[in-house]
Amino acid sequence: xxxxxxxxxxxxxxxxxxxxxxxxxxxxxxxxxxxxxxxxxxxxxxxxxxxxxxxxxxxxxxxxxxxxxxxxxxxxxxxxxxxxxxxxxxxxxxxxxxxxxxxxxxxxxxxxxxxxxxxxxxxxxxxxxxxxxxxxxxxxxxxxxxxxxxxxxxxxxxxxxxxxxxxxxxxxxxxxxxxxxxxxxxxxxxxxxxxxxxxxxxxxxxxxxxxxxxxxxxxxxxxxxxxxxxxxxxxxxxxxxxxxxxxxxxxxxxxxxxxxxxxxxxxxxxxxxxxxxxxxxxxxxxxxxxxxxxxxxxxxxxxxxxxxxxxxxxxxxxxxxxxxxxxxxxxxxxxxxxxxxxxxxxxxxxxxxxxxxxxxxxxxxxxxxxxxxxxxxxxxxxxxx
Amino acid sequence: xxxxxxxxxxxxxxxxxxxxxxxxxxxxxxxxxxxxxxxxxxxxxxxxxxxxxxxxxxxxxxxxxxxxxxxxxxxxxxxxxxxxxxxxxxxxxxxxxxxxxxxxxxxxxxxxxxxxxxxxxxxxxxxxxxxxxxxxxxxxxxxxxxxxxxxxxxxxxxxxxxxxxxxxxxxxxxxxxxxxxxxxxxxxxxxxxxxxxxxxxxxxxxxxxxxxxxxxxxxxxxxxxxxxxxxxxxxxxxxxxxxxxxxxxxxxxxxxxxxxxxxxxxxxxxxxxxxxxxxxxxxxxxxxxxxxxxxxxxxxxxxxxxxxxxxxxxxxxxxxxxxxxxxxxxxxxxxxxxxxxxxxxxxxxxxxxxxxxxxxxxxxxxxxxxxxxxxxxxxxxxxxx
Numbered sequence: 001x002x003x004x005x006x007x008x009x010x011x012x013x014x015x016x017x018x019x020x021x022x023x024x025x026x027x028x029x030x031x032x033x034x035x036x037x038x039x040x041x042x043x044x045x046x047x048x049x050x051x052x053x054x055x056x057x058x059x060x061x062x063x064x065x066x067x068x069x070x071x072x073x074x075x076x077x078x079x080x081x082x083x084x085x086x087x088x089x090x091x092x093x094x095x096x097x098x099x100x101x102x103x104x105x106x107x108x109x110x111x112x113x114x115x116x117x118x119x120x121x122x123x124x125x126x127x128x129x130x131x132x133x134x135x136x137x138x139x140x141x142x143x144x145x146x147x148x149x150x151x152x153x154x155x156x157x158x159x160x161x162x163x164x165x166x167x168x169x170x171x172x173x174x175x176x177x178x179x180x181x182x183x184x185x186x187x188x189x190x191x192x193x194x195x196x197x198x199x200x201x202x203x204x205x206x207x208x209x210x211x212x213x214x215x216x217x218x219x220x221x222x223x224x225x226x227x228x229x230x231x232x233x234x235x236x237x238x239x240x241x242x243x244x245x246x247x248x249x250x251x252x253x254x255x256x257x258x259x260x261x262x263x264x265x266x267x268x269x270x271x272x273x274x275x276x277x278x279x280x281x282x283x284x285x286x287x288x289x290x291x292x293x294x295x296x297x298x299x300x301x302x303x304x305x306x307x308x309x310x311x312x313x314x315x316x317x318x319x320x321x322x323x324x325x326x327x328x329x330x331x332x333x334x335x336x337x338x339x340x341x342x343x344x345x346x347x348x349x350x351x352x353x354x355x356x357x358x359x360x361x362x363x364x365x366x367x368x369x370x371x372x373x374x375x376x377x378x379x380x381x382x383x384x385x
Numbered sequence: 386x387x388x389x390x391x392x393x394x395x396x397x398x399x400x401x402x403x404x405x406x407x408x409x410x411x412x413x414x415x416x417x418x419x420x421x422x423x424x425x426x427x428x429x430x431x432x433x434x435x436x437x438x439x440x441x442x443x444x445x446x447x448x449x450x451x452x453x454x455x456x457x458x459x460x461x462x463x464x465x466x467x468x469x470x471x472x473x474x475x476x477x478x479x480x481x482x483x484x485x486x487x488x489x490x491x492x493x494x495x496x497x498x499x500x501x502x503x504x505x506x507x508x509x510x511x512x513x514x515x516x517x518x519x520x521x522x523x524x525x526x527x528x529x530x531x532x533x534x535x536x537x538x539x540x541x542x543x544x545x546x547x548x549x550x551x552x553x554x555x556x557x558x559x560x561x562x563x564x565x566x567x568x569x570x571x572x573x574x575x576x577x578x579x580x581x582x583x584x585x586x587x588x589x590x591x592x593x594x595x596x597x598x599x600x601x602x603x604x605x606x607x608x609x610x611x612x613x614x615x616x617x618x619x620x621x622x623x624x625x626x627x628x629x630x631x632x633x634x635x636x637x638x639x640x641x642x643x644x645x646x647x648x649x650x651x652x653x654x655x656x657x658x659x660x661x662x663x664x665x666x667x668x669x670x671x672x673x674x675x676x677x678x679x680x681x682x683x684x685x686x687x688x689x690x691x692x693x694x695x696x697x698x699x700x701x702x703x704x705x706x707x708x709x710x711x712x713x714x715x716x717x718x719x720x721x722x723x724x725x726x727x728x729x730x731x732x733x734x735x736x737x738x739x740x741x742x743x744x745x746x747x748x749x750x751x752x753x754x755x756x757x758x759x760x761x762x763x764x765x766x767x768x769x770x
Contacts, residue, residue, distance in 0.1 A: 004389055007412050010706060010722025010734065026414040027392050278717055278739075293714040300685065321395060329678040332663055337395025349395065354663075 001274070001336070002055060002266055003027040005282035011290065016045040023338045039063030046072040053244055053289045055265050057085045058143075075193065075243040075289035076264040083240045084264040088141045088174050097239045099232060100258045102251075103130060103177035106141070116163035119173060123159040126175045134178075138162045141172040147210015152178065183252040184260075185221060186269035187233035190284035190294050193243045197234060198284060198294040200277055202226040205249070205269055208377050211347075212268050216362065217276060217304040225252055232257060240264070245285040268308065271350050273297070275334045276304035301354035305365040309349035311342040312373040319373065320348050326371035327351065333368035342373070386659070386721075387440060387651055388412040390667035396675065401430040408723045424448030431457040438629055438674045440650050442470045443528075460578065460628040460674035461649040468625045469649040473526045473559050482624045484617060485643045487636075488515060488562035491526075501548035504558060508544040511560045519563075523547045526557040532595015537563065568637040569645075570606060571654035572618035575669035575679050578628045582619060583669060583679040585662055587611040590634070590654050593762050596732075597653050601747065602661060602689040614642055621647060630655070630670040653693065656735050658682070660719045661689035686739035690750040694734035696727040697758040704758065705733050711756035712736065718753035727758070 003013045004027050012029035015022065016036060025031045030048065034041025037060040046052050051073050065078045076084070083090045088106040095101050105126050107119050114122075127136050138159065140149035149171075153159045166173050184207055189199045204219025205212055218226065233248035236259060240246070247267030249260045270281040279287075279295025287294055309320050319342035320327075327335050330353075337349035349372065353365040363382070370376055388398045389412050397414035400407065401421060410416045415433065419426030422445040431437050436458050450463045461469070468475045473491040480486050490511045492504050499507075512521050523544065525534035534556075538544045551558050569592055574584045589604025590597055603611065618633040621644060625631070632652030634645045655666040664672075664680025672679055694705050704727035705712075712720050715738075722734035734757065738750040748767070755761055 004392060004412070007389060007724075008721050009709065010724045012411065012724070026397065027389070027412050029411040287713060292710050295713065296717055324394065325677050328672060328680065332681055336393050339392075339395045339397070 001271075001280075001282045002053075002285055005280060006286045009283070009286060011286060014045060014048045016041055023340055026339070037063070039066060043067055043070075043072070051075055051289050053265075053285070054081070057081070057263070057265075059085065061085060076246075077241065077243065080240045080242050080246075080264050084262055086142055087139055088172070090262060091174065091176075093239060094236065094259055097235065099235055099239065100256065102137075102179050102258050102260070105175050107173045107175060114167075116160065116167040119163040119166070120156060120160040123153070123163070123175050124156045127156075127159075130177055132177065137176045137178055138166075139174045139176060140166070141174050143171075147207075150210055179251045179253050179258060179260075181251045181253055183219075183221065183225075184249065185219075185226070185229055185252060186215070186247055186249045186267070187229050188245060188247045188267055188270035188273070188281055189233055189237050189242070190245050190281065190288045190297070191237045191242045192288050192294060193291060195238070196294060197237060198279075198297045199230050199234060200270055200273055200281070200297045201299055202229045202233075203269055203272065206380060208379050211308075213308055213377060214362075214365075214380060215269050215272055215306040216358070217272055217299060219358075225255075225257065229257055232259065236262060244288045245270070245281050268347075268350075271336070272304045272306035272352050274336070275352050276300055276306075276354050301361075302356050303358040303361045304352060304354045305358075305362045306350055306352045307365045307369040307374065308347055309337070309351060309369050309372045310374050311344045311346045311348055312375060314344040316342075316344070316373065318342075323372040327368040330364050330368040330371065333364060335368060335372070337372075348372075386656075386665075386667045387438075387670055390665060391671045394668070394671060396671060399430060399433045401426055408725050411724065422448070424451060428452055428455075428457070436460055436674050438650075438670070439466070442466070442648070442650075444470065446470060461631075462626065462628065465625045465627050465631075465649050469647055471527055472524055473557070475647060476559065476561075478624060479621060479644055482620065484620055484624065485641065487522075487564050487643050487645070490560050492558045492560060499552075501545065501552040504548040504551070505541060505545040508538070508548070508560050509541045512541075512544075515562055517562065522561045522563055523551075524559045524561060525551070526559050528556075532592075535595055564636045564638050564643060564645075566636045566638055568604075568606065568610075569634065570604075570611070570614055570637060571600070571632055571634045571652070572614050573630060573632045573652055573655035573658070573666055574618055574622050574627070575630050575666065575673045575682070576622045576627045577673050577679060578676055580623070581679060582622055583664075583682045584615050584619060585655055585658055585666070585682045586684055587614045587618075588654055588657065591765060593764050596693075598693055598762060599747075599750075599765060600654050600657055600691040601743070602657055602684055610637055610640075610642065617642060617644065625649070629673045630666050653732075653735075656721070657689045657691035657737050659721070660737050661685055661691075661739050686746075687741050688743040688746045689737060689739045690743075690747045691735055691737045692750045692754040692759065693732055694722070694736060694754050694757045694759050696729045696731045696733055697760060699729040701727075701729070701758065703727075708757040712753040715749050715753040715756065718749060720753060720757070722757075733757075 006013045014030040015024045015028035016032045091104045135154045138151040151162045184205045187202045191197045203215050203217045206214040236248050237246050245266045247263040250257050266281045274280045334352040351368040353361045355361040391398045399415040400409045400413035401417045476489045520539045523536045536547045569590045572587045576582045588600050588602045591599040621633050622631050630651045632648040651666045651670050659665045719737040736753040738746045740746040
């Protein structure tokens with residue numbers, strides 16, 4: 001979608017992808033086949049470009065740092081990427097800046113794995129030190145996404161089991177206090193290299209098993225909470241020195257806000273901006289990394305809902321394309337399919353609906369997503385169709 | 386832009402283009418190099434596609450008819466294309482259906498060229514037969530666009546000169562009554578193969594030297610006139626049996642409407658629908674030719690202005706990309722650059738602005754277009770910046 005936005009502005013894009021038939025290939029001006037964590041491949045990409053940017057975090061920070069030293073322009077920079085890639089770094093940097101995060105402790109020096117017995121003991125000590133005690137949440141310092149690399153544990157035995165598995169996989173861990181989540185929300189910001197920012201209004205997100213299923217603007221967010229979330233996100237952007245789009249995911253708990261995750265790239269929680277805002281996150285990402293003025297981030301409708309499209313149950317042979325006609329029959333449904341092969345649980349696209357009435361907008365977005373084969377989780381609370 | 390719309394829906398596109406670096410190449414899934422009027426090249430394209438559609442009229446109708454007989458699915462069909470490609474066919478078909486067109490006469494059997502002396506005599510007889518006499522308008526039956534192939538003539542001497550040149554170039558002619566134009570307007574419609582239609586609201590267009598410079602929704606169009614224009618356009622769509630997008634350009638003269646041109650493809654007069662309507666003309670074209678339900682064509686703002694971006698004066702070395710930053714600094718300016726090499730008078734992109742106040746919206750659209758190097762014609766009436 002970033003390539004599509006660049007294409008509209010007449011800006012050619014070269015994509016480094018693991019496969020020549022990557023979903024971005026048809027809309028990129030050129031595709032280089034290679035791995036994003038292979039420094040030579042990124043160097044070859046940089047030779048064809050003025051600016052290198054990213055749409056995921058599976059990168060080699062040391063290799064990228066070497067490229068920066070060679071004069072390659074990376075937006076976001078390695079310093080920003082480090083915070084987005086490494087949860088320990090993120091927690092340390094944000095809490096040092098006074099930004100609210102869940103209580104946490106890095107288990108050993110980042111990048112090393114301690115003896116699982118020591119790790120389990122440290123987890124137990126962390127739990128004991130906190131008023132709310134167990135459960136606590138263990139997280140892989142790197143590589144987690146969409147609920148992967150996150151383990152809530154109820155007691156020392158469970159903690160030891162995760163510590164054992166993490167040691168086997170050489171995965172450094174972080175322990176965090178469990179947060180009683182009232183609401184999950186996200187604030188997405190575009191920030192230029194000159195520090196100018198443009199924030200889209202905060203949205204309410206529905207995550208099930210750690211995977212984002214639905215994004216609603218403005219959702220049921222309290223106005224004051226939304227304003228505080230936006231101000232926290234702007235602080236985060238300044239602290240991490242982001243250039244391009246930065247997504248800040250927060251938990252609201254008992255009236256307080258804590259930052260859960262950040263992503264230094266266009267993010268699922270702002271796909272709604274393609275139709276729902278004057279300027280999409282993808283266009284503003286392109287503008288920001290090229291040093292162009294940021295576009296207006298005002299919403300274009302009173303209510304916008306975006307629903308992710310997933311592959312249906314295992315064994316289901318129909319893909320979302322088979323439901324395209326039914327989905328497009330839903331009034332105002334903006335369907336985006338990413339051209340990926342269907343697979344159960346794989347994110348294959350999204351649907352956005354804009355309108356006045358929040359219930360109707362949400363209902364239509366889910367109708368279209370359901371027509372495209374997306375299972376509707378009970379937790380979404382729409383009831384039987 | 387059709388490829389971009391298809392890409393969003395996850396629909397792969399194969400483009401037949403004269404050059405591998407055609408402006409559509411970066412956004413098409415695949416490019417075949419060949420000429421659109423080469424039947425073998427179109428056959429090779431058809432083998433790679435379920436449906437073949439068009440974005441210009443430089444096609445070989447007989448060759449396409451042969452392909453239809455072979456079972457190739459063309460949307461629009463050859464029958465529709467014939468009306469859009471051949472001005473004589475268009476005038477005859479529309480007037481036979483009772484649709485208002487300027488007074489006209491086909492000069493000889495379509496497809497043949499008469500002796501220039503006979504042609505000039507027929508033109509003089511046509512002028513003499515009409516209350517308003519001279520001037521009359523001569524048109525090439527085929528191949529004209531953007532003001533090319535149209536010659537207003539004031540008297541028999543001028544008519545003879547055009548007739549001589551047309552005979553030399555083997556160009557069959559049509560003579561039409563001169564219309565005193567109060568307003569130029571366009572209605573763009575999407576029509577499915579099943580006859581369902583969705584019309585965007587009529588727009589006012591500003592043509593200078595036969596080239597569209599500006600499109601305004603709703604412009605200064607009288608509500609009743611706009612409603613009649615829409616109803617005429619829907620009749621035209623039914624008469625020509627269009628599948629896909631059909632643009633109908635009309636003249637308003639003394640309260641009456643006549644159809645000037647039609648185009649059976651996405652059209653410059655509906656580029657504003659990308660940001661200005663729930664569904665863009667490009668998405669509805671894709672939907673229509675694939676047999677998918679048509680999307681909502683409601684406007685999203687009270688006023689929308691689209692301005693075409695042209696190459697600057699001859700000798701000017703700056704292209705629109707050099708003005709991108711200044712253009713994007715204009716609030717709400719949606720910039721589309723087509724990635725074409727700049728050349729004086731060449732259409733290189735367009736800018737759209739949506740908003741409440743028509744004067745402000747128009748002013749901002751022209752500011753952005755001017756920043757991109759577009760000369761602002763005096764006839765547009767914006768005055769000195």
